[in-house]
Amino acid sequence: MDDLLQEFIAETRETLEALSGEVVAWEAAPDDRARLDSIFRFVHTVKGSCGFLDLPRLQRLSHAAEDVLSQVRDGDRRPDRALVNAVLAIIDRIGEIVEAIDAGVALDDSGEDHLIAALDEGAGEVAVAETAIAPRAPARSVRLSVDLLDRMMGGMSDMVLARNELARRMREGDLDPSVEAALERMSATVTELRDTVTRTRMQKIDGLFSALPRMVRDTAAGVGKLVTLCVEGADVELDREMIEVMRDPLAHIIRNAIDHGIESPAERLAAGKRDHGRLTVSARQAGNQIILEIADDGRGIDVDRVIAKLVAAGRSERELRALPDRAKLGLIFEAGMTTRDEVSAVSGRGVGMDVVRACVEQIGGRIELDNAPGTGLRIAIHVPLTLSIIATIIVGLGEHRFAVPRSVIEEIVAERGNAVRIDRIGGSQVAQVRDRLLPVVELRDLLGIDAPTERAATGMLLIVGIGTSSFALAVDSVIDAEELVIKPAAPAVMAAGVYAGQTMPDSGQPMLLLDCAGIADVAGLRFQREQLIEAPVDPVEQIPMMKVLLFIDLDGMQRAVALSVVDRIEQVASAAVSMAAGRLRLTLDSGLLSLVAQGPLPEATSFPVLRLKDDRTEVGYAILEAADIVEIPQAFAPAATSGAVAGASLIDGEPVELLDPFWLFAQHGDLLPTAERPLFLIEPDAAGWMPSFLAPILNNAGYRVATEAGNDDRPAAVLRLEGEPAPEAAAASDLPVVLLRHERSGDSGIYRYDREGLLEALRDCSRRAGGAPR
Numbered sequence: 001m002d003d004l005l006q007e008f009i010a011e012t013r014e015t016l017e018a019l020s021g022e023v024v025a026w027e028a029a030p031d032d033r034a035r036l037d038s039i040f041r042f043v044h045t046v047k048g049s050c051g052f053l054d055l056p057r058l059q060r061l062s063h064a065a066e067d068v069l070s071q072v073r074d075g076d077r078r079p080d081r082a083l084v085n086a087v088l089a090i091i092d093r094i095g096e097i098v099e100a101i102d103a104g105v106a107l108d109d110s111g112e113d114h115l116i117a118a119l120d121e122g123a124g125e126v127a128v129a130e131t132a133i134a135p136r137a138p139a140r141s142v143r144l145s146v147d148l149l150d151r152m153m154g155g156m157s158d159m160v161l162a163r164n165e166l167a168r169r170m171r172e173g174d175l176d177p178s179v180e181a182a183l184e185r186m187s188a189t190v191t192e193l194r195d196t197v198t199r200t201r202m203q204k205i206d207g208l209f210s211a212l213p214r215m216v217r218d219t220a221a222g223v224g225k226l227v228t229l230c231v232e233g234a235d236v237e238l239d240r241e242m243i244e245v246m247r248d249p250l251a252h253i254i255r256n257a258i259d260h261g262i263e264s265p266a267e268r269l270a271a272g273k274r275d276h277g278r279l280t281v282s283a284r285q286a287g288n289q290i291i292l293e294i295a296d297d298g299r300g301i302d303v304d305r306v307i308a309k310l311v312a313a314g315r316s317e318r319e320l321r322a323l324p325d326r327a328k329l330g331l332i333f334e335a336g337m338t339t340r341d342e343v344s345a346v347s348g349r350g351v352g353m354d355v356v357r358a359c360v361e362q363i364g365g366r367i368e369l370d371n372a373p374g375t376g377l378r379i380a381i382h383v384p385l386t387l388s389i390i391a392t393i394i395v396g397l398g399e400h401r402f403a404v405p406r407s408v409i410e411e412i413v414a415e416r417g418n419a420v421r422i423d424r425i426g427g428s429q430v431a432q433v434r435d436r437l438l439p440v441v442e443l444r445d446l447l448g449i450d451a452p453t454e455r456a457a458t459g460m461l462l463i464v465g466i467g468t469s470s471f472a473l474a475v476d477s478v479i480d481a482e483e484l485v486i487k488p489a490a491p492a493v494m495a496a497g498v499y500a501g502q503t504m505p506d507s508g509q510p511m512l513l514l515d516c517a518g519i520a521d522v523a524g525l526r527f528q529r530e531q532l533i534e535a536p537v538d539p540v541e542q543i544p545m546m547k548v549l550l551f552i553d554l555d556g557m558q559r560a561v562a563l564s565v566v567d568r569i570e571q572v573a574s575a576a577v578s579m580a581a582g583r584l585r586l587t588l589d590s591g592l593l594s595l596v597a598q599g600p601l602p603e604a605t606s607f608p609v610l611r612l613k614d615d616r617t618e619v620g621y622a623i624l625e626a627a628d629i630v631e632i633p634q635a636f637a638p639a640a641t642s643g644a645v646a647g648a649s650l651i652d653g654e655p656v657e658l659l660d661p662f663w664l665f666a667q668h669g670d671l672l673p674t675a676e677r678p679l680f681l682i683e684p685d686a687a688g689w690m691p692s693f694l695a696p697i698l699n700n701a702g703y704r705v706a707t708e709a710g711n712d713d714r715p716a717a718v719l720r721l722e723g724e725p726a727p728e729a730a731a732a733s734d735l736p737v738v739l740l741r742h743e744r745s746g747d748s749g750i751y752r753y754d755r756e757g758l759l760e761a762l763r764d765c766s767r768r769a770g771g772a773p774r
Contacts, residue, residue, distance in 0.1 A: 005101070008049050012098050015042050019091065030079045039087070040069045046094060057109060058097055064116045065090045077121060086118040149201050156197045157485040161504065163190050164482055191483070201241075205283050205290070206234040208243045208250065212281060215251060219258045226265055226276045227258055233283035238290050242383055246292070249356040253294050253379055254279070256353070261298030261377055271374070273297065286408075286517065289500060295378040301371045303328050310334065329369045333357045361491040366518070382500075382517070392484050392513065394505070395462065395475040397449050403484055403503060403513045404473075408464050412478055415459035431461060431472045438463065438472045441523045443514075446498065464516045471525055473516065486513055497522050544634040548658070550627040550651065551610070554599025558627065560651070561659040567613040569626055573606050583668070586620050594668040595620040598644060612661060616677075617669035621659070678716040678766040679704040681735070685724050694719065694740075694752075701759055703766075716769035717762070722749060736765055 019042055026035040043065045050059035065087055071077040093115060100107040167183060209231050220227040262268075262277035269275055280295045303325075310331060311317045320331070335354045360367055360381055370378035392403040393412070413420050413433060421432040422440060429440035440461070444450075462473040484503040489512065493499055500515035548560040576587040577595060584595040586609065593611075596619060601607065610621040636649040636658060646660035680703055682690045695705045709715050715735055722741040738761050739749030750757045 005053055008053060009098055009102050012046060012094070015045075016091065016095050016098075026079065026084070033073075036069065036073060036079075039091075040066065040073060042091075043069065055097075055101070057112065058094060061090050061094055061097075061112065061116065064119055068119045083119070086115065089115050089118065144200075152197050153201065156194055159190055160194055160483055160485060163187060164505065194483075199237075201239050202237040203240040203243060204234065205236045205238050205243060208238075208246060209234050209281065209283075212250075212254065215254060216258065216279060219255050220262075220277075223259055224264060225258060225262055227262055228276050228278050230278065230280045231282070232280065236283040236285055236290060238283075238383070242290070245359065246381075246383065249359050249381070250281075250292065250294070252353070252356055254281070257294060257296045257298065257377070257379075261296045261300065263299055289515070290383045292381040292383065293378060294381075295376060297376040300373040300375060300377045301329060301332060301369070302373065303331075303371075306331050326369075329371055332369075333367075361494060365488075366494060366497060368521070382515070390484065390486055391481070392503075393462070393481055394479040394511075395443075395460075396477040396479050397444055397447070397475060400449060401479065401505075401509070401511050402443075402475075403482075403505075403511055404462060404464075404516065405500075405513070406481065408466070408516050410463040410465045410470060413461050413463065415461055415474065420461065429474075433461070433463065433472070436470075438470055439525055440472045440474055441519060441525070442474045443519075444474075444476075446519060446523060464520075466517050466520055471520055471523075473519065484511075484513070545631045546634050547629060547631055549610075549629055550656070552624040552627060554597055554601065554622055554624060556599075556624075557657060558654070559645075559657045559659060560630075560632070560649070561610065561612070561621070562661060563629060565612045565614065565661045567611045567618075570609050570611055571606050572609050574601065574604065577601060588620070593618060593620045595622060596644065596664060596668050597622040612664065614661075614665060617665050619664050619668045621664070677702060677704045678762075678769060679706060679709060679713050680738075680762065680765075681706060681709060681715045681718045683707055683720075683724075685721050689752075690719070690721060697755065697758070698762070701762070703762060714769065717765040721752065736768070738762070738765065 019039060022035050022038055026032055026039065029035070043062045047059055047062040047066055050056070050062065068077070068083065068087065072079055072083075077083065093112065097107060163186065167187070170179070170183060212231060213229055216227055216229045257279055258277075262279070263271065263273075265275035268277065278297045280293070282293045282295075284291050284293075307317065307320045307328070310320060320328070323331075333353050333356075357367055360383070365381060365383040368380040368382070370380070391406040393406050393409055395402050395404055415422065419434050423430050423432070429442070431438045431440045460475050460478050462475060462478075464471055464473050482505055484505060486501040486503050488494070489499055489502040493502070493512070497518040498515055499512045499518070501513045503511050503513055505511055547563040549563050549566050550558060550560050553559045570588075572586060572588065578585055578587070580592065584597060585592045586595040587593075595609070601622060602624065608623050608625060610623060612619045612621055630651060632649045632651060636647045638647040639645050639660075642660070642663055644659060644663060645657045646663070648655045648657050650656070680698060682694060682705060684691055684707065698705045706713075706715075717736045717738050719738050719740065722739060738758075740752040740758070741749040742752065744751050744753075750761055752758075
């Protein structure tokens, strides 16, 4: 809304300046219809804009003036001096209000009723100040013609080329440091000026997308369909002339998608889809190109029906069937081609897609089709920036030179470098660059240029990123980095699919800019792309998944563990680990925790530990480092024997071992001190046997041991050693007492070293108390 308001203020200022003498001239010549129409259009435009921008005071004034001027145009009133003065006063007041809005200050509305009343026939004259000019804020914008912007861009392009040539010539000789510094300052200024001038022609593509919701609504209603529109990337900027050129092609493609592609609600429900069709229109910038994508979840292109239509028109079916799949899809661009049997208000005349392609190719663009019969169609329009200056890398193939956008190049490596290895797999070349495997595209082979004998010794690889994927482009040499002016190439050149435009470097020799995405497509590389078309999914076929934590184990193996059993990852000191009671123990939280280690512990002062927990048990697991959290199928290949590893699963094509929490907790689990564990009371005896001998046995068996109970605790029983005085807790309550005798044989109690008998008695007490340890 702020942009619209500023545009309204600028337009109103310009019109007010142009009308400054029109009203006076109109008073001198009341029959001058042209001047009357100019004044009327001004107040009419102000009235309409004020209604949209919610400016009621301006709307009220302009509406009153419009009514009076309309009477004059119809011949009902004659413009006498009183009427002219009243109109002039209202126009002056409109100017004052506009300047107040721009300055952000309040303006008293007193007297405006008097100005409106002065318009009435027979009303007295209103005084008009000779210099009724409101204080104006400094202008921050200016309107320029597109022709002037074109001349600016042309001059800027020549300046960039001259700068490049000057830099090249100066590098060829001995360069004075002071001259070099001046050249650097000039180069920085030219770069900044270039970016500024380029932005003057750029406009958000939202201007192209704003009309789509109404178009989709009306078109869908006209053919009896339900369509939901999703627009993405409306903030992408494109040359304003390109936006105008793309209006008709985009509109035709969208109408075709609704009429031909998306099915009726009944057909969609019968096919297992939602009754509402989904149409996605998106824009994104890729290097020096803007990519417009129109995707629908309809029926897609029926290639057999297209061929049948062309055969009926006289084409050879044998030749059409022999075409590659991509060429068959391209048949929809044939002149006069339509799959409709009846002509409708939207389509069926066979006029449109051939015009769309011709229009796109005329501006140096190209169209890609991605068809999924029964699921939908994606149309991608690659449009170059009409007149852009981009950073490029110049590469050589023998005597030939080509430019590659620097924005798509991730890195450049020598083909014979130490970190590069090229293998041939299944007839295709694959480059291993450090830890990455990338398909190789030989630019010479793709363009049909004969290779010299020294090619293998001097080759370079450009690692090119396309979306989320990459490939290696093999060239003879990398020559230089330059900023070049890019213009559309001829349609015949762009039809090859591997060029994005042409340029003239400082050498004066024409050069073509490579389209790396097009090169990947022509070379047959197929990368996984984000799925925008929603296909129906059978719930029965959905695979149950679980989240796991990937980590590097102490033996260097990559393993995973179910995320649900990982309480946290904690960095612990190496000094806190010791061997105690036959196993590794970790001193943690003022207690001992069993530690599992499948390899030698790190020599560092600290290392990470996975704290694995269920509701009552905890195990520590030593690792080198945590890697990632991913989802894998719940079903996996089981291990041959029981142990720390439960089985293996494929993650990113690599087998990864999965830990077995059941085995880990069974073998190494330490019970947590939870309140749910049964509590037994003991009292220290004279020899200290109870706390020293008995308490550890009970703790290891999963019981809590204390000398007195808390307020909320209900002990399961009291343990008393024979010959010792009865515990106070037992004497003061009805708690059961387990007597431990000193002798192996006897009639009462349990022998104090009979572990099994003692534990069985404790289990009986726990069951009667309503709980038992796990």
